[in-house]
């Protein structure tokens with residue numbers, strides 16, 4: 001390992017992705033539900049991502065928020081070089097990428113301005129103690145009073161069985177030659193053998209070990225290296241992180257998942273009863289983590305306390321919000337997988353909301369007028385549907401041209417190995433992921449192939465020219481079979497995807 005890597009394995013790249021938990025208005029939504037005033041995003045604000053990886057997330061945000069200035073830092077030059085080129089080509093002039101380590105940032109006192117949103121996702125567990133401290137020092141130095149900070153990390157409660165595996169992976173990897181991908185392959189083979197030991201830890205945690213191994217074999221290989229293969233990897237209990245964050249005057253606000261944070265009615269009743277008797281926030285969070293075997297925490301903090309929003313302000317805000325249906329495929333059962341367990345939505349509440357949003361963008365107030373259901377049931381349903389990405393909050397974006405430019409870049413590069421597959425929905429302040437066929441349909445559409453036949457021909461040609469074929473029931477489709485399958489996909493795409501792209505301003509400049 002080179003010295004500049006500081007114990008974090010960086011010989012291969014981290015896969016690109018967009019995480020909506022890092023989105024300013026998503027963080028604001030959580031803050032509002034937690035009873036504090038949001039940070040205005042329709043006027044100037046500063047945002048910084050520490051350890052931005054491939055930087056796709058920040059690109060999406062810069063395209064979605066014309067009033068924000070976005071600073072993104074990562075010490076891996078391979079990450080920064082590509083994303084800079086895309087930002088330039090997409091003409092995004094409100095995002096700045098820096099190839100710097102956290103220590104180098106601290107060494108330059110005037111490096112960052114005051115920051116309103118500071119986020120670090122997938123960093124705290126994986127770096128060494130010095131850099132964990134550097135993250136907190138950067139918050140201390142740069143986060144504006146009242147700013148929001150997001151930190152995610154592996155939670156010890158869910159890693160009790162996984163921690164020894166990580167230690168083994170790191171130890172075994174040192175025995176093997178080659179780059180991290182090669183090492184990991186050999187480590188997985190060794191672990192496969194170790195799981196046959198039917199004693200002690202291997203017996204006690206056999207199921208959990210098998211699940212982890214299965215995931216190591218099927219998930220993105222680069223991701224698996226970045227998850228496990230670090231010298232200083234550490235899972236944490238919530239109170240430990242909360243105490244460390246307090247050094248930067250950061251107070252814990254809530255989880256960055258509105259459904260999990262604010263649906264206490266989903267908790268088992270024994271938990272609710274016990275929590276009623278416990279005042280200390282750290283103890284309460286730890287008990288919840290132990291109850292749900294939480295393995296990954298996404299936490300929001302505020303620098304000092306923001307102005308509080310009472311019930312009335314919250315309700316007034318909620319009534320005004322307009323909702324857009326993002327996932328338009330038929331939902332047969334309203335069941336959601338949350339880390340707190342499966343949440344079942346009442347058909348009599350959820351179905352009318354979805355039906356109403358199928359035909360129009362509606363505010364909460366309008367939904368209440370249309371559907372005869374009380375406000376608290378509608379609110380709970382909206383929170384769950386929003387948290388799980390079924391619906392989004394509609395806000396007309398004044399300059400969707402940035403998003404359209406970026407989308408065009410993403411579809412144009414769909415066949416190279418950038419791994420960027422998210423399409424920006426500017427009027428919904430979010431992005432959704434597409435597969436290669438979906439990206440190619442969109443590329444054709446941008447190029448003016450609007451009629452079904454032209455579009456299918458375009459996609460067919462683009463795929464077959466690269467020797468890419470569609471699989472059906474595990475079999476590769478060729479020639480006419482592939483073309484007729486593309487017609488089927490196109491019908492579905494026109495019905496469920498195109499309207500979302502149109503209504504959210506992802507297609508044409510406003």
Ligand SMILES: C[S@@+](CC[C@H](N)C(=O)[O-])C[C@H]1O[C@@H](n2cnc3c(N)ncnc32)[C@H](O)[C@@H]1O
Pocket residue numbers: 006008010014015016017050051052053054073074075076079100101102103120121122123126127131226
């Ligand atoms: C697990 S990845 C997460 C990337 C991104 N936040 C995401 O979730 O897609 C961790 C990132 O932190 C960066 N990193 C690790 N140590 C760093 C340091 N000391 N200074 C700056 N970046 C660092 C790595 O290059 C890597 O891109």
